Amino acid sequence: MTDISPSSPAHMAAETILTHEGREPDEQFGFVNTPVYRGSTVLFKSLSDLEDQKQRYLYGRAGNPTTESAEAVVTKLEGAHATKLVPSGLAAITIALLACLKTGDDLLISDSAYEPGRVFADGFLTRMGITTRYFDPRIGAGIADLMRPNTKAVLAESPGSLTFEMQDIPALAAAAKANGARLIVDNSWATPLYHQPLKLGADIVVHAATKMFVGHSDVLAGTVSATEEAWTEVARTRTLLGFFTSGDDAYLVSRGLRTLAIRMEAHQKRALEIATWLEGQAEVARVIHPALPSHPDHALWKRDFTGSGSLFAFVLKPAPRASVAAFVDEMKLFSMGYSWGGFESLCLPVRPGKARTAKPWTDDGNLFRVHIGLEDVNDLKRDLSEGLSRYARAR
């Protein structure tokens, strides 16, 4: 939660933060990593200790050295006041929303945001008497026109993880601030290595740590980080809801973070190479990758991001379901599955149409979302190329 590594100077580069932050070898008999702490009960030595409540740990649910080790890294990378590790990316979103909203309030969500967050707003927040409205992801400063006196939170995700519209975070932040609302940003795609929303005016940043932080498709976890001003309510909300992440899972988050920089570089390079190659393929109608000059919001990406992620989308020319099945069913390296961020490549047919209300998705081609893993690029291209031939034959 706090900067617990006494040796870390403020000016460290991200790669150094990833390798050195959140470690306390002196407290761990010299061992490099903070080990897995498993514990519910924390013991007090005397009645005075019990009454004073001054010990570093009082009860397991509040966290332990293993969870704090991962939190310290994310706090430093995001330039946040503090971070809490939570059980999933979705829990990070729901905690952030509940921290900002009460009965009678109004919420604005980007139409391209992660769908389970919408389901939470439409289902759960509605029951609490909170209204939710969706906005065109590309609205920018125009969001000011949507603000109502009771609008208390804006949830953005840039780029949206199915359709990859970029959002103008500084513009959304300014409009939110002027209305007394908090801006929450889901930063899972870029990670704090390539984009730091708090520095652009956001109040709260959430991550599906499940994805790039963990990097190995074997843990569900999330993080919520915030500015000092927004932190109290975030911490309080998490405590009240009783969310806790086990030391085992926290350890795997830390372990993933140590290699995040080199993994992101490798994912980025491969994803860009494949996206560029796809743009030249006959069956491809368009590739949707913010770091490609063909992306409609490329300028926004260039202004606010220093790199790009593993995930992008492409549209294949209109064809019946049989073509889609021919494309994905016989792939050898790309698999179908929700989630992303692991070492293995994924290719998922998606239909954003169903989930959108403010800015309907009208493209008549078949949309695929891909996560480019750490396989050899030429092997991946061959797999896609054979799939495209099957798609064309079945069309």
Ligand SMILES: *Cc1c(COP(=O)(O)O)cnc(C)c1O
């Ligand atoms: C997967 C995902 C989430 C949710 O994370 P879980 O750990 O699966 O709950 C949130 N936001 C984005 C952008 C995601 O891709």
